Amino acid sequence: MMEVDFVRSRFIKHFDGKTGNVYASPGRINLIGEHTDYNGGFVFPGAVDKGVMAEMRINGTEDTVMAYAIDLKDRVDFKLSDPNGPRASWARYIYGIALEMRKLGVPVKGFNIAFAGDVPLGAGMSSSAAMESCFAFGLNDLFGDNKVSQWDMVLAGQATEHNYCGVNCGIMDQFASVFGKAGCLMRLDCRSREFQYFPFKPDGYRLVLLDSVVKHQLSGSPYNDRRMSCEKVVKCVQAKHPEAKFETLRDCTWEDLDEVKDEIGADDYRRAKFVLGEKDRVLAVCDALTEGDYEKVGELMYQTHEGLSKDYEVSCEELDFLNQIAKENGVTGSRIMGGGFGGCTINLVRNDLYRKFIEDAKKRFNEKYGHEPKVYDVVIGDGSRKIC
Ligand code: GLA
Numbered sequence: 001m002m003e004v005d006f007v008r009s010r011f012i013k014h015f016d017g018k019t020g021n022v023y024a025s026p027g028r029i030n031l032i033g034e035h036t037d038y039n040g041g042f043v044f045p046g047a048v049d050k051g052v053m054a055e056m057r058i059n060g061t062e063d064t065v066m067a068y069a070i071d072l073k074d075r076v077d078f079k080l081s082d083p084n085g086p087r088a089s090w091a092r093y094i095y096g097i098a099l100e101m102r103k104l105g106v107p108v109k110g111f112n113i114a115f116a117g118d119v120p121l122g123a124g125m126s127s128s129a130a131m132e133s134c135f136a137f138g139l140n141d142l143f144g145d146n147k148v149s150q151w152d153m154v155l156a157g158q159a160t161e162h163n164y165c166g167v168n169c170g171i172m173d174q175f176a177s178v179f180g181k182a183g184c185l186m187r188l189d190c191r192s193r194e195f196q197y198f199p200f201k202p203d204g205y206r207l208v209l210l211d212s213v214v215k216h217q218l219s220g221s222p223y224n225d226r227r228m229s230c231e232k233v234v235k236c237v238q239a240k241h242p243e244a245k246f247e248t249l250r251d252c253t254w255e256d257l258d259e260v261k262d263e264i265g266a267d268d269y270r271r272a273k274f275v276l277g278e279k280d281r282v283l284a285v286c287d288a289l290t291e292g293d294y295e296k297v298g299e300l301m302y303q304t305h306e307g308l309s310k311d312y313e314v315s316c317e318e319l320d321f322l323n324q325i326a327k328e329n330g331v332t333g334s335r336i337m338g339g340g341f342g343g344c345t346i347n348l349v350r351n352d353l354y355r356k357f358i359e360d361a362k363k364r365f366n367e368k369y370g371h372e373p374k375v376y377d378v379v380i381g382d383g384s385r386k387i388c
Helices: 004-014 089-103 127-143 150-165 172-179 222-240 254-264 266-290 294-311 317-328 351-369
Strands: 021-030 045-058 064-069 074-079 111-117 184-189 195-199 205-211 333-336 344-350 374-377
Touching (some): 064 089, 074 089, 089 150, 172 184, 222 254, 294 317, 317 333, 317 351
Antiparallel strands (some): 045 111, 045 184, 184 195, 205 344, 333 344
């Protein structure tokens, strides 16, 4: 995590010399359960020790926000009453979350904000959710007496993506960023929103991310198409059973899916098939973790990769190559992490194989694509918080 002084010195310099309050929120990893959140299924994320830090202060104006993105060296001022909001994509997260927090009854007025992040952009580690939950947490504290619940902040972050950023995401990323706890993964049922913390200390293994550095961007991407495919299948199943209620693929069985197979087209069928399988895999991973069977966890991770690549079609050549290298190095589990279309693989690797695997991945990836993948050792950290 970044240093407070780094953010504070920029806040002082770019505004009126005064200090404000500092807040931080993390990015996330996800052990398993991909593209299941918006299908009412299970996910298994954890917050990381990297994220976004923001200093914020009420500026006394009715609705002028003065915002500085430290990493981009970009300053944007805008009014919350402007119906279009700012154009800079980073500033839209601030504008969006402020309006969503107002909808929750927080009387947000003008404020100054400077923020920085160390969660890599476009790596599928949810830098955007880290921003949303950090800003939501700050606004709740500054203007709202901390009355908005953690879950409402999660939903405000998701609504910001939907309403101002063009991504029809689920709730996994914002959930992990708000509720994260050091040393623990969390199993969330996205339909009931019940969750449990799972202490994660795999004896003899570690988690490492390999970032393909292929830019992952979800807005305007096939991400929304995938979601639409799933919703189409649910509608079709519902039409066959008007007496029952099918809200998401979570409510559909393998038999329901097979019944509509000929009506929904091959692509939608394969996508729904992946989602049903992934729903079961998350539960199987929980059982395996409880038994300390990491080899089983890894096997399920490889199955997820296969499904994301062949059936859900959210992989790319570089990620498949990283997965292949993992397999050839005897890595226990490896798969695409997050939305896909670039970004990272997450790898569960035995300590004794770690060094050789990383060296081999760097060398072979470099030979093929002209640059090395970036390597991030996973440290499971805390969720949104006030620093000072
Ligand atoms: C992105 C979205 C999440 C989730 C994942 C895929 O990270 O923001 O809601 O759908 O993709 O599991």
